[in-house]
Amino acid sequence: MIHPSAVVSPKARIGEGVEIGPHAVVGDDVVLGEGCVLMANAVVLGPAVFGRENRFFPGAVLGAEPQDLKFKGGKTRLEAGDRNLFREGVTVNRGTEKGGGVTRLGSDNLLMACSHVAHDCQLGDGIVMANGVLLAGHVRVESHVHLMGLAAVHQFCTIGRHAFVAGYSPVSQDVPPFMLVQGIPPRVRGVNEIGLGRHGFTPERIKALKDACRKLYRSGALRGEVLQTLELSGESNPDLKALAEALKASDQGKHGRALEAHRA
Numbered sequence: 624m625i626h627p628s629a630v631v632s633p634k635a636r637i638g639e640g641v642e643i644g645p646h647a648v649v650g651d652d653v654v655l656g657e658g659c660v661l662m663a664n665a666v667v668l669g670p671a672v673f674g675r676e677n678r679f680f681p682g683a684v685l686g687a688e689p690q691d692l693k694f695k696g697g698k699t700r701l702e703a704g705d706r707n708l709f710r711e712g713v714t715v716n717r718g719t720e721k722g723g724g725v726t727r728l729g730s731d732n733l734l735m736a737c738s739h740v741a742h743d744c745q746l747g748d749g750i751v752m753a754n755g756v757l758l759a760g761h762v763r764v765e766s767h768v769h770l771m772g773l774a775a776v777h778q779f780c781t782i783g784r785h786a787f788v789a790g791y792s793p794v795s796q797d798v799p800p801f802m803l804v805q806g807i808p809p810r811v812r813g814v815n816e817i818g819l820g821r822h823g824f825t826p827e828r829i830k831a832l833k834d835a836c837r838k839l840y841r842s843g844a845l846r847g848e849v850l851q852t853l854e855l856s857g858e859s860n861p862d863l864k865a866l867a868e869a870l871k872a873s874d875q876g877k878h879g880r881a882l883e884a885h886r887a
């Protein structure tokens with residue numbers, strides 16, 4: 624179903640059951656999987672590939688050129704999985720030549736109104752970005768993260784899986800997995816207990832993470848000693864192992880950002 628006022632490139636590939644609304648635009652080299660829905664005035668530019676049942680609300684613009692002065696017009700792309708929701712005014716840019724060339728999103732993500740994903744970002748699955756959340760270039764957001772309204776994330780930061788970032792928080796360093804951060808500057812306030820419970824973490828798993836959080840951020844113990852303890856415990860507890868590995872990677876990067884260690 625394509626509205627007569629929509630503009631669809633003959634170079635686009637449209638799957639079965641796709642709906643394209645009034646004044647929507649589908650550009651060259653765009654692939655839309657089965658059951659995708661573009662509402663009025665949604666714009667999807669290519670090269671870009673979307674899986675099944677993605678929904679693009681009015682005013683969303685995906686696949687436009689990156690907002691990077693170093694970009695020289697290379698054929699970079701945007702990739703997204705299935706069942707993502709891109710609400711009103713959402714913008715997601717393609718990658719850059721020097722940043723890997725691909726901006727990538729997984730599946731089942733909700734990007735609320737006016738949120739932005741910059742070039743070369745890598746997003747997992749089941750992420751919620753509330754209204755006005757801003758991701759700078761090269762940010763990695765792991766699965767099942769919640770970013771609340773108007774949070775802003777510095778380039779090359781990593782937000783660990785199952786983390787929660789409170790509203791208005793200006794994130795300039797990596798956020799450890801499983802943790803809740805809040806404030807200006809943002810600090811770890813505890814474990815994302817509610818989010819972990821919703822994703823099936825047992826009380827025993829949550830308690831182990833809360834104990835680790837207390838040792839890291841409340842006990843006054845030396846960070847290196849606590850990390851050694853977590854690594855030893857990680858032999859029998861994958862959650863603690865993941866937490867320790869994320870913290871060590873952040874420490875090895877510049878300014879507490881693990882991805883900075885790989886920057887040219």
